[in-house]
Amino acid sequence: MTLTREAAIADFWTRVDSQEVSDPADLDAIWAALPTVGVDEILGDWKGGELPSGHRMDGLLASVNWHGKWFKSPYDVAPMVCRDADGNLYSNTEIGKGEASLWTVEFRGESTASMVYDGQPVIDHFKKVDDATLMGIMNGKTSLVRDKHFYFYLQREDG
Structure with a gap:
């Protein structure tokens, strides 16, 4: 299925x-219609959510009080920003197995901003929905389930 950008959004x-x-396959069609994004365009603080697809990770982020991601600079990235029992945000380096960095990485024939985890074989690729929203696909040895990816989205917090 091929979508126009407007239909995909x-x-x-x-x-x-x-x-x-x-x-x-429907999420992949949305992804294919969205434009790539540059690393500098996504710096800032982001609140996240899941796009359920039957992946084994569906629901797991909520169970660890995942809030989103912080992209302070290309080499200062907190991939697993969570809330503690008092509601305070913190970088959960235990679950994320460290922090991460941002790179431009080719994925499905396009180069786009991607977050490379420091401590595990996982890369999150991003595409632009609008100026304040990204669609993400988690890719890597440990995140693939029968060749299927985990899908999520981020919304800018620092407008």
Whole structure:
């Protein structure tokens, strides 16, 4: 299925709002229609959410009180920003197995901003939904389930 960018964005928001499990092929069609993004464009603080697809990680981020990601600079990245029992945000380096860095990485034939974890074989790739929203795909040896990726989104907090 090929989508126009406008149709992909509308479909993206429908899936974010519903939180129903999507067929990965439908999420891949949205991804394919979105533009790539540069590392400098995504610096800042982001709140995240899942795009459920039947992946084994669906629901796990909420169980660890995942809030989002902090991209302070290309080499100062907190991939697992969580809330503690008092509601304070912190970088959960135990779950993230360290922190991360931002690179431009080719994925599916396109070069786009990607977050490379320091302590595990995982890369999160990003594409632009709008100026304040990113779609993400988690990729790597430990995140693939029968060749299927984990899908998520980020919304800018620091406008």
